[in-house]
Amino acid sequence: MALEWKTAARQWGVEKKALTALPTSTHPLQGVRDRSLKEYEPSRDKKPKTLIQSMVMDPLSAVLDDGPDPLSDLLAASDPLSAQTYTGSQKGLKDSQEEEASSPSRWHTTWTQTQNHILANFTTSSTLTFMSSFLHPSDTAESRAVPSHRRVVKTQTAVPERHRAQGMSGSERIRARLEQMDTLDEIGSGVVREVGGLTQGEFTNRLNSLKQEMIEAWNSDQRVKALKIGIQCVKLLNLSAPEHFYPSKFVLVMDILSTLADLVYQRLKQKALNESSPASNASVARLEAQETARNWFYKVASIRELLPRLYLEAALLPCYSLTDEKEGEQALVRLAQMTRGIGDPLIAAYTRMFVCRMGVDVVPTLTHYIVATIEDFLHTLTQLQLSLAQGTWPEGETDMNMGEDKNVLAARVFAPPLQWMMQCLAGRASQQELQNIVRMCEGAEGLGQNLMLAALLNSFPNDFVALHALPLTQLIASCLYSGKSKHELLSALGRCVNKVPPAQQQQLSLLNGVWKLITHIPLTNDYLATAGVWLEYTAKHFSSFEVNTLLGDVLKHVGAERTQEQMHYSSLLMLVSTALTNSTDPHSLFSMNNFLGLLSVFQRDSGTSLIPALVQHLLTFCGALHDSINALTTDDERRQLSQLIISFIRQVNFGRDFEQQLDFYVNARAAFSNLDSVLAALIQCVCQLAVATWQVVHGQHSGKTAAFVRACAAYCFITVPSLTSSATRLRLYLLSGNVALLNNCLGQGDACMKAAIRELLEVAGSQDTEGGGSVADTLRTLTANLASTLIATPDPPDASPPLYLLRGLTNAIHSFPWPKETDTQAFLSITLLHALSAACQDDLPYHIHSVEGNDALYGGDPQVCQEANSLSTLLLQDVVTHIQSLSGVHEKRCGPVALELFWCIVTWADLTDTHMMNVATLMWSYIMKFIASQVVKQVRELLMKQSSCGKKGLPQLIQHCKG
Numbered sequence: 001m002a003l004e005w006k007t008a009a010r011q012w013g014v015e016k017k018a019l020t021a022l023p024t025s026t027h028p029l030q031g032v033r034d035r036s037l038k039e040y041e042p043s044r045d046k047k048p049k050t051l052i053q054s055m056v057m058d059p060l061s062a063v064l065d066d067g068p069d070p071l072s073d074l075l076a077a078s079d080p081l082s083a084q085t086y087t088g089s090q091k092g093l094k095d096s097q098e099e100e101a102s103s104p105s106r107w108h109t110t111w112t113q114t115q116n117h118i119l120a121n122f123t124t125s126s127t128l129t130f131m132s133s134f135l136h137p138s139d140t141a142e143s144r145a146v147p148s149h150r151r152v153v154k155t156q157t158a159v160p161e162r163h164r165a166q167g168m169s170g171s172e173r174i175r176a177r178l179e180q181m182d183t184l185d186e187i188g189s190g191v192v193r194e195v196g197g198l199t200q201g202e203f204t205n206r207l208n209s210l211k212q213e214m215i216e217a218w219n220s221d222q223r224v225k226a227l228k229i230g231i232q233c234v235k236l237l238n239l240s241a242p243e244h245f246y247p248s249k250f251v252l253v254m255d256i257l258s259t260l261a262d263l264v265y266q267r268l269k270q271k272a273l274n275e276s277s278p279a280s281n282a283s284v285a286r287l288e289a290q291e292t293a294r295n296w297f298y299k300v301a302s303i304r305e306l307l308p309r310l311y312l313e314a315a316l317l318p319c320y321s322l323t324d325e326k327e328g329e330q331a332l333v334r335l336a337q338m339t340r341g342i343g344d345p346l347i348a349a350y351t352r353m354f355v356c357r358m359g360v361d362v363v364p365t366l367t368h369y370i371v372a373t374i375e376d377f378l379h380t381l382t383q384l385q386l387s388l389a390q391g392t393w394p395e396g397e398t399d400m401n402m403g404e405d406k407n408v409l410a411a412r413v414f415a416p417p418l419q420w421m422m423q424c425l426a427g428r429a430s431q432q433e434l435q436n437i438v439r440m441c442e443g444a445e446g447l448g449q450n451l452m453l454a455a456l457l458n459s460f461p462n463d464f465v466a467l468h469a470l471p472l473t474q475l476i477a478s479c480l481y482s483g484k485s486k487h488e489l490l491s492a493l494g495r496c497v498n499k500v501p502p503a504q505q506q507q508l509s510l511l512n513g514v515w516k517l518i519t520h521i522p523l524t525n526d527y528l529a530t531a532g533v534w535l536e537y538t539a540k541h542f543s544s545f546e547v548n549t550l551l552g553d554v555l556k557h558v559g560a561e562r563t564q565e566q567m568h569y570s571s572l573l574m575l576v577s578t579a580l581t582n583s584t585d586p587h588s589l590f591s592m593n594n595f596l597g598l599l600s601v602f603q604r605d606s607g608t609s610l611i612p613a614l615v616q617h618l619l620t621f622c623g624a625l626h627d628s629i630n631a632l633t634t635d636d637e638r639r640q641l642s643q644l645i646i647s648f649i650r651q652v653n654f655g656r657d658f659e660q661q662l663d664f665y666v667n668a669r670a671a672f673s674n675l676d677s678v679l680a681a682l683i684q685c686v687c688q689l690a691v692a693t694w695q696v697v698h699g700q701h702s703g704k705t706a707a708f709v710r711a712c713a714a715y716c717f718i719t720v721p722s723l724t725s726s727a728t729r730l731r732l733y734l735l736s737g738n739v740a741l742l743n744n745c746l747g748q749g750d751a752c753m754k755a756a757i758r759e760l761l762e763v764a765g766s767q768d769t770e771g772g773g774s775v776a777d778t779l780r781t782l783t784a785n786l787a788s789t790l791i792a793t794p795d796p797p798d799a800s801p802p803l804y805l806l807r808g809l810t811n812a813i814h815s816f817p818w819p820k821e822t823d824t825q826a827f828l829s830i831t832l833l834h835a836l837s838a839a840c841q842d843d844l845p846y847h848i849h850s851v852e853g854n855d856a857l858y859g860g861d862p863q864v865c866q867e868a869n870s871l872s873t874l875l876l877q878d879v880v881t882h883i884q885s886l887s888g889v890h891e892k893r894c895g896p897v898a899l900e901l902f903w904c905i906v907t908w909a910d911l912t913d914t915h916m917m918n919v920a921t922l923m924w925s926y927i928m929k930f931i932a933s934q935v936v937k938q939v940r941e942l943l944m945k946q947s948s949c950g951k952k953g954l955p956q957l958i959q960h961c962k963g
Contacts, residue, residue, distance in 0.1 A: 003873065003876050003877050003880055003915065003919065004869075004873050004876075004913075004915045005833070005869050005872035005873045005875075005876045005909065005915075005916070006869060006909060006910040006913040006915065006916055007836075007837045007840055007841075007865060007868060007869055007872065007908055007909065007910065008908065008909060008910040008911070008951070008952070009841065009842065010841055010845075010908075012843065012845065110423060111357060111420075114416065114419075114420055115251045115254075115255075117416070118247045118248055118250075118251050118416055119248050119251055122244060122245060122246075122247040122248045122412075122413070123200060123244075123245065123248065124200055124242050124244055124245035124248075125200075126242045126245070127196065127197045127198060127199065128196075128198045128199070128200065128202075128203040128242075128245070129194060129195070129196045129197075129198070129239070130194070130195045130196075130198055130203055130206050130236070131194045131195075131232075131235070131236070200245065200248075203249075204252060207233065207236075207252050207253070207256065210229055210232075210233060210256065211255070211256045211259060213229060214226045214229040214230060214256065214259070214260060215259065215263070217229065218260075218263050226260060226263070227260070227299060227312075229256075229260075230256060230257055230260040230312065231303060231308045231312065233253050233256045233257065234253060234257060234307060234308040234311045234312065235305070235307070235308055236249065236253055237249065237250060237253055237307060237311075237347060237350070237351075238305075238307055238347070240344050240346045240347050243346060243409060243413055244409060244412070244413060246346055246347075246350070246413060247350065247413055247416055250350045250353075250354075254354060257311060257312070257315045258315065260315065261315035261316055261318070264296055264316060264319065265316075265318050265319055267292075268289050268292055268293050268296075268319055268322055269289075269322075271285060271288055271289035271292060272285060272286050272289035272322055273285070286322070289322050290322055290323045293319045293320075293322050293323050294323060296316060296319065297313065297316065297319070300312045300313045300316065301313070306338070306341055306342065307342065307347070307351070310335060310338050310339070310351060310355075311351070311354065313331065313335060314335050314354055314355050314358045315358065317331060317332060317335075317358045317359070317361075317362045318358075318361060318362055320362065321362075325363075328362050328363065329362075329363050329366060332355070332358075332359050332362060332363055332366065332369060333366075333369045335355050336352070336355050336356075336359075336369040336370075336372060336373050337372075339351050339352050339355060339373070339376065340376055345380040345381065345383060345384045345414075346413060346414070348376075348377075348380055349377060349380065349414055349417040349418070350417055352373045352376070352377060352417060352421065353416070353417035353420050353421065355373070356370055356373060356420065356421050356424045357420065357424075359424070360424050364428065365428065367425060367428050367429045367430075367433060368433075370421055370424055370425045370429075371425065371429070371433055371436060371437070373421060374418070374421055374422070374425070374437065374440065375440065377417070377418060377421070378440060378444055378448045378452070381414065381444075381446075381447050381448040381451070382445075382448065384410060384414075384447065385445075385446050385447055385448075388406055388407060388410060388447075407447070407481070410447060411447060411450060411451060411481070411484060414447070414451060415451055415454065415455070415484075418451050418452070418455045419454075419455045419458065419459065421455075422437075422455040422456060422458075422459040422460070423459045425437070425459075426459045426460045426461060431464075434460060434464055437452075437456065437460075438456070438468060438471070440452065441453060441456060441475060442471075442475065446481050447481050449475070449479055449481065450479050450481040450484050451484065453472070453475055453476060453479060453484070453489055454484040454488065454489060454492065456472075457472070457489060457492035457493050457496060458492055462496045462497075462499045462500035463500045465493065465496040465497070465500075466496060466497050466500045466501060466502045467502070467503075469493065469496075469497055469502045469506065469510050470502075470506055470509060470510055470513065472493060473493065473510060473513045473514055473517075474513075476489045476490060476493065476517065477513075477517055485526070486517060486521065487518075487521050487523075487526040487527070487529065487530045490514060490517060490518060490530050490533075490534070491529060491530050491533045493514070494514070494530070494533035494534045494536075494537055495533060497510070497537055498533065498536050498537050498540070501537075501540070501541055507541050507542075508542075511534070511537070511538060511542070511546070514534060515534065515550070515553075518530050518531055518534065519553060519557075524557060524558065524568060525568065525571065527557055528554070528557075528558075528568055528571035528572070528575070529571065531550065531553075531554055531575065532571065532574050532575050532578055534550070535547070535550055535551075535575055535578050535579060535582075536578050536582045538550055539578065539579055539582040539583040539584070540582050540584065543585075544583075544585060544588040544589065544591070544592060547579060547583065547589070547592070547595075548592040548593070548594045548595065549594075551575070551579070551592065551594035551595055551597075551598055552593075552594040554572075554575060554594075554598065555594055555597055555598060558572065569624075570628075572598060573621075573624055573625075573628075575598065576595075576598055576599065576621055577625070579595065599618075599620075599621060615652055615664065618648055619648075619664075619667060619668065619671060622644070622645045622648055622671065622672070623671040623672070625641050625644065625645065626641070626645065626671060626672050626674060626675060626678075628641075629641065629674055629675075638675065639677075641675070642675045642677040642678050645672060645675065645678050646677065646678055646681045649665075649668055649678070649681060649682065649685065650681070650685065652664055656696075658689060658692070658693055658708065659708065661689055662686065662689060662708070662711065662712065662715070665682050665685060665686055665689075665715070666715070668682055669682055669715075669719060673722070676723050676724050676725065676728070679719055679722060679723060680723060680728055680732060682719065683715075683716050683719055683720060683732050683735070683736065684732075684735070686712050686715050686716055687712070687716060687735055687736060687739045689712060690709045690712040690713070690739050690740075690742075690743055691739060691742065693705055693708060693709055693712075693743070694709070694742060694743050699849055699850050700850075701743065701744065706743075706744075706745075709740075709743040709745060710745050710748060712739075713736060713739070713740040713743070713745050713748035713749075713752075714748065716732065716735075716736035716739075716752075717736060717748065717751060717752060717755070720732045720733055720736065720755070725768050726759055726762035726763045726766050726768045727763050727768045727769060727778055727782070729759050729762070730756055730759040730760060730762075730763055730782050730786075731782065733752045733753075733755045733756040733759060734752070734756050734782075734785055734786055734789060736748075736752045737749045737752030737753045737756065737789065737793075738789060740752060741789075741792075741793060741848050741851055742848060742849060742851075744850055744851060746794065746796075746851070749793065750793075750796055750805070753786075753789070753790060753793060753805050754805070754808070756786055757786070757805070757808050757809050757812055758812075760779070760782060760783060760786065760809070760812065760813075761812055761816055763775075763778065763779060763782065764779060764816060764818070764824075775824075776822060776823075776824045776827070779824055779828060780824075780827055780828065780831065783809075783813075783828050783831050783832075784831050786809065787806070787809065787831055787832055787834070787835035788835065790805045790806050790809065790835065790839070791806075791835055791838050791839045791844060791845070791846070792844060792846055792847055792848045792851070792853055793805055793848075793853075794851060794852060794853055794854055794857055795854055795857065801863060801867045802854065802858055802861070802863060802864045802867050803836070803839055803840070803854070803864065803867050803868060803871070806832070806835060806836060806839055806868075806871070807867070807871060809832065810832055810836070810871045810874065810875065813825065813828050813829060813832060813875075814829075814874060814875070814878060821890075823882070823893055823896070823897050825878065825882065826878070826879045826882045826883070826897045826900075826901075827897065827900060829875040829876075829878050829879050830875075830879060830897075830900050830901055830904050832871075832872075832875055833872055833875055833876065833879075833901075833904050833908065834904055834907070834908065836868045836871055836872045836875075837868065837872065837904075837907075837908035837909075838908070839854065839864075839868060840864050840865045840867075840868035840869070841855065842855060842860050843855055876901075876919070879897065879901055880901075880919065880922075882897070883897055883898055883901075883926065891930070892930055894926045894929075894930050895926060895927065895929070895930030895931045896931075898923040898926035898927055898930070898931075899923075899927050899931055899935075899939075901919075901923050902920060902923040902924060902927060902939075905919060905920045905923065906920070906943070906946070906954070906957070910952075910953070911951070911952065911953025911954055911956070911957055912952050912953040913953075916953075917953065917956070917957065920957055921957075921960055924960065924961055927939065939961075940958075940961055940962070943957070943958050943961060944958065
């Protein structure tokens with residue numbers, strides 16, 4: 001088939017007269033609502049209802065593949081919230097049990113965070129000792145010099161742990177169980193190897209080796225050996241020195257103990273589920289699992305030493321769920337009381353921590369044992385303070401590299417256990433129990449009160465802390481112990497009241513009481529950190545007077561010397577940001593002397609003398625925010641900083657002084673070169689400034705205003721290439737070019753349009769969508785915007801042949817290597833067919849104000865129409881070839897492309913031409929084959945409506961479509 005495009009002449013006046021407005025008494029979306037209501041109305045006869053077809057479809061819905069428009073589908077869809085409610089009401093017992101089982105996950109996460117914090121903050125450079133009967137001779141040989149009398153080897157005969165219940169009498173079972181208990185005696189009386197002089201890394205590696213050996217022993221059915229390894233690892237906790245490493249040693253041993261407990265529990269669970277038991281009855285399998293569980297508790301109960309027995313039973317507490325949950329509760333309370341028998345305060349503290357950790361999983365609702373444990377913890381701290389006063393704690397030498405005295409060391413190592421216990425209590429306890437903790441805190445002294453205050457402020461609910469904010473402030477003022485410093489306690493209290501404020505009548509009293517303490521913080525860094533927290537509280541709940549007073553105190557502490565200000569630059573910057581972000585009246589901040597004085601800290605030299613002091617202060621401050629961005633800054637932080645800076649830029653307004661406004665944008669571009677969103681906002685602001693200039697002069701520029709708008713166009717043209725996103729660059733080139741043409745800056749407009757054509761190919765090659773949509777939709781939208789602008793853009797004076805820019809866009813789309821598996825090139829080519837057909841009309845459909853279009857420049861020269869038809873023929877061949885190349889599973893893609901091309905032919909082509917009629921007929925055959933019948937019917941109706949325009953050749957096409 002010969003393909004040649006021929007454009008028909010459009011008669012705009014006749015077409016407009018044919019489109020007469022008719023009054024209506026119904027809303028255009030009323031049919032959509034009626035359809036959705038009727039479709040989903042409950043049917044009394046239980047028969048399915050068909051879709052109502054009476055709704056009048058608009059032309060846009062005809063091109064949709066799936067029938068009605070997306071808004072109709074969304075309206076017709078069922079309410080997702082209602083569906084979710086209905087689904088939730090149908091949940092069975094299994095779902096509720098799974099939800100209940102997953103509830104402790106938050107506490108598991110908190111426990112993991114606590115472990116990571118301990119491992120990161122409690123290290124040592126001292127040498128460590130490792131004792132175990134499972135050390136190989138090579139291990140001792142690799143160690144540092146160890147006395148020979150301490151290298152004693154004792155071999156043990158492995159006794160199989162598992163005895164099958166099948167085929168054994170009751171007396172045989174008891175005998176086998178006693179044999180297993182006897183083997184545990186060797187652990188307490190046997191002599192083990194001891195390796196000294198280990199570094200922290202070597203100590204950790206040996207523990208990891210024992211963990212792996214324990215797992216291998218378990219997998220080879222050597223249950224007793226696995227238990228022995230767990231017991232000996234717990235025995236490592238008997239030695240508290242060096243105290244600053246004991247928390248990390250506790251975490252490492254608990255990892256091994258948790259692994260052993262998990263192995264035991266999973267085995268018992270498999271037995272209870274009848275997966276490995278030979279018994280066919282499920283109840284018999286559960287009884288077997290219960291018997292095995294009690295066997296494990298008997299083994300643990302036979303351990304002579306308190307610490308291993310206590311830790312192992314606590315680790316196995318989840319196994320009580322297979323026997324008797326009430327018995328598990330009793331065991332938990334008993335274990336909490338057993339910790340009173342541990343003499344070393346540090347060992348007792350971490351043992352209590354582990355008991356509470358297991359209690360959270362086993363009995364989440366039980367809290368009274370935690371209160372008792374915290375009370376016991378305070379008693380041990382009282383004894384510890386006596387030891388500290390006498391200089392007898394710690395027993396060993398402290399790590400000289402730690403640089404801590406005994407009081408600070410005690411506060412540091414005893415803080416994690418209490419913090420964890422308070423967290424466990426805060427999430428479950430009643431208000432009365434929380435009140436009891438506050439009373440304990442009031443009655444405590446020294447180290448106990450210090451740690452209790454810190455744990456309470458960091459763990460208890462914010463509303464509870466806000467309710468007791470004034471008494472807690474008094475406790476902080478009376479807390480003189482050197483463990484947790486006052487600025488830490490005040491900051492923790494401030495963070496709580498920032499989230500939940502106290503009662504309004506207490507807010508001022510709280511601020512006065514706290515600030516008296518803040519002003520006496522000796523170190524400037526600590527003072528500024530605490531002041532920043534309470535400045536947020538002040539800005540949220542008080543007027544500018546109180547904020548100004550606080551900032552004045554800050555300036556006094558920082559001092560007047562420039563070096564002192566620069567030393568605390570980041571802290572002062574945070575104060576300014578806090579005041580701007582949280583103030584209820586940000587405008588009033590700039591009338592405060594102290595706030596402007598704080599801004600002057602960031603004053604830098606500037607050559608722009610026209611910018612007032614206030615704007616210069618803010619520009620410098622925003623520049624400091626911009627300079628804080630580095631490689632570690634997250635995308636979310638970049639987005640937040642960009643929004644703050646953009647908000648500031650858009651609020652700067654110099655009125656009719658446009659030159660000063662442009663100077664400000666020039667300075668802002670230099671200050672924020674690393675934030676693309678800020679640069680894009682600046683380009684938009686400059687375009688808005690050029691349009692404002694055009695409005696002031698009513699489109700009639702003088703020499704001065706013309707030079708100014710050309711400077712605006714140059715600003716945009718220079719700034720756009722620095723952006724990263726090609727889609728953003730294309731969009732801003734289009735915006736800048738439109739504004740330049742509006743202001744009759746034809747050279748600048750041509751440059752922006754040429755750059756936009758180049759960027760279109762960059763978008764196609766980089767797959768950049770800017771907004772997150774599909775690449776094809778982005779390209780279609782941007783190409784349509786560009787082509788519609790080029791219709792009214794006049795050719796450069798030296799352009800030959802005509803339609804210079806549209807020819808460049810056509811060649812770019814035609815020559816680009818588009819992927820064969822997409823229809824992008826076909827749709828873009830059809831978009832250009834619309835544009836070329838419109839551009840070759842004797843009268844263009846629209847013009848740019850005060851700019852002569854090609855219709856006036858060429859005066860109806862037939863060469864324009866010939867060039868447009870030549871380019872259109874090239875595009876038409878591309879589209880038809882693409883449609884005919886689709887076959888097999890891709891054949892259904894012919895429908896949307898053919899429908900799009902068909903409407904383009906009906907709208908612009910000369911249907912009296914044989915080639916055009918043949919192409920239209922061919923496209924109609926594809927439409928009939930691959931488009932839904934409902935859409936085909938709508939196309940016929942729309943063709944009938946367009947017949948009133950009197951277009952030649954259209955009646956013949958309509959007759960063919962009817963046939």
